[in-house]
Amino acid sequence: MAGRLREALGVYVQAMRYPRGTENQRAALWLEHSRRPGWKGVAALELDRAFGPEAPPADADLRRGRLLGVAYGYRGAPDHWWQQQVLAGLRQAGLPEAQIAALMTNYFELTELHVEPGAQGRGLGEALVRRLVQGRTEANVLLSTPEIDGEDNRAWRLYRRLGFGDVIRGYRFAGDPRPFAILGRSLPL
Template structure:
């Protein structure tokens, strides 16, 4: 079993979008059927400037059980078939003022006491990390970090920003990953319109190294 990273493109969206949404729903423990509502939104995101996506593909070789060779005929074979499964998805795009998330962020920063100049500086040239998910069966093996590192490796923006639900003690895999990679607090306990959960907005300068 091995996991390799692949760049996902708009041209092959028909191949990966369904499996990617399945990963997202499983990772976030959302109700089945959420995929249907999310499909148009994810497709819309693909048209935004600077959209980029990375997937993680698991290859599993299955070894068929061959009957023992009796006398003549072919010897038992160890050759099996390889199954490829998408088990991770990460994507984002360049932030812009006509985007809902950007408008929510600016309002949140205003409420959080940032000055107009600071808000302009923060939102002028950033990459929004929109989604980052690994299938629960494969979490905790470094795949999320690999995908995020690859996604951010050659970004031209000054910074990367993301939102993630608040959790007690900042202690789940997502938080540990973001902290390990140097993400700091931009906003805490922020409420996006229409979502009752408190969120943090985290960010860091680019490039990563």
């Protein structure tokens, strides 16, 4: 991630249609995330040869591949702002503590998932999520995504297709006026 941070943030800004310059604000945060315990990142690369679904051979020069998509996450922990926010939301919603504990004590947070606009709609997002959670030992995978009318975008369709269910809907994280959904499912996928 450190070696390809600029490229990864470029994909993120294009995918999210954020204004140029947003990448500079996020760089330190993404690096800090990459040092968290249990961090894992995956990328989709465009290579000059096709390899099929298997891993590319050892002689393939992955450094020359253009980055088309990126995803990462880490094991959730009590000192993470995101966990504290989600816990507050679950308590506000009146979920019993035993259920909160079952959800929140052992989970993988899927933090970022982005495919550049020109490469979307080919199954790369799904492949990134599957590769990311493959082999994880956590009981659950959780994520947050902006609420969209009718759940009508690729992110929502992907999460539903992969079996993610509602954990909290219409949640407002501190400092962000947009409503978010917290979605989750058990692992393995």
